[in-house]
Structures are given as structure tokens and as C-alpha cells.
Amino acid sequence: LAKTTQPISMDSYEGQEVNITCSHNNIATNDYITWYQQFPSQGPRFIIQGYKTKVTNEVASLFIPADRKSSTLSLPRVSLSDTAVYYCLVGDIPNRGSTLGRLYFGRGTQLTVWP
């Protein structure tokens, strides 16, 4: 199972750029890397997904190095409403005999944005 490691918490101030890095040493060849955001008492919601290099959408960027053993979520100019838990997710490893359905979210990163 492709497990992930992220910092437990991070602090930032409004207007700053925040980078959250996730390690996933056992990522499988066909796995994508997906980031989710979760507010208290709500289900996680999709932010961004990528396979390699860089992906950008209207809310974030995702940087993935060539070896794909880590990824970095970049949130430009954060605001107070970006305070949330951020999860990095990769899928299962098919060649271990498991199906593609096992998922490991880990503990996530609590981002706190201060005024």
C-alpha cells in the first residue's frame, strides 16, 4: 500500500504562499497523486490531481519531481478561509495482489492561516 508522509501542521499568514510537501516512496507506476482539503465536520473535497511535473488550476499548483517520490501542493496568497486539513493521496499498488481500491489518506496537514 502506497503510504504517504506529510507534516502534521503548518502556520502561515494571509497573503503568503504556502507549500505542503508529501512523501510517497512506494508510489506505483500508474498512480496519480491527489490532494484533498477538509474543513471541520465536512467531507474532504478534491483540490488538484497530477501524475508528473506541474499541474495548475484556479486554486492551487502541484509540483511532482521526476522520481515521483514526493509532491508539493502550492497555495498562492492564502486567506483565512484556507485554514483546513490537507491530505495527499495515492492509490494502492496493484502488483501486490490487491485491487486498486485500497486508499491511504494518512493524518493530513493542518494548515492554520493567521490574519
Place this chain on the structure above:
Amino acid sequence: EAQVTQNPRYLITVTGKKLTVTCSQNMNHEYMSWYRQDPGLGLRQIYYSMNVEVTDKGDVPEGYKVSRKEKRNFPLILESPSPNQTSLYFCASSLPKSYNSPLHFGNGTRLTVT
């Protein structure tokens, strides 16, 4: 509106009294899964289903059962709940995982077992 609906949102029960938490999605998704969330432990997968009549264990399946008799529904069953199953539960769905498609989550069910 595309959504994953869980019921109930809040549930308080006693040890040993069987309960079912329902999950329904209207997006025709093949893949569905259940998670529990506990302070400091993040989201842990309980069970998942790749399609109708196809289910398998996640990381923490002990004490839980699931069924997938129809595509839209994926109920979570606690045959004999215990206090250590007090938690926040989330259901999620997506297109088949082989497409690496994002998960859509429900709003959660907060369960308390006394």
C-alpha cells in the same frame, strides 16, 4: 445536483445495538468506500466496493460489514457496536479507481456508542 448522501448525520446508540448508516450517490459511480476519522489519526479506510456485489476490506474493517446490492447504495453495518467505534464516518464515491478519478465525499455521520 451530483452528491453523496449519508444518513443519519448524527447517531447516538448503546453497545450491542445493531445499526446501519446509509450512503447513496446519484452519479452512477462504480467505486464507493467508507472511512472513519478520529482525532490525530486522519482518515482510515474501512471497506470499499469496486462495483455491485464486489466489496473488500480497507485498513480497519473489524466490527463492520458492508453490502453493495445496487450501484447507488453502499450501507455500513455495525452488527454489535462498541464504544471504540465512536467516530466520524464518511462515505465516498468515484468512477472506477483505475481511472484515477477524484473521490466525492458525503457530509459525514457522527456516531456515538455508549
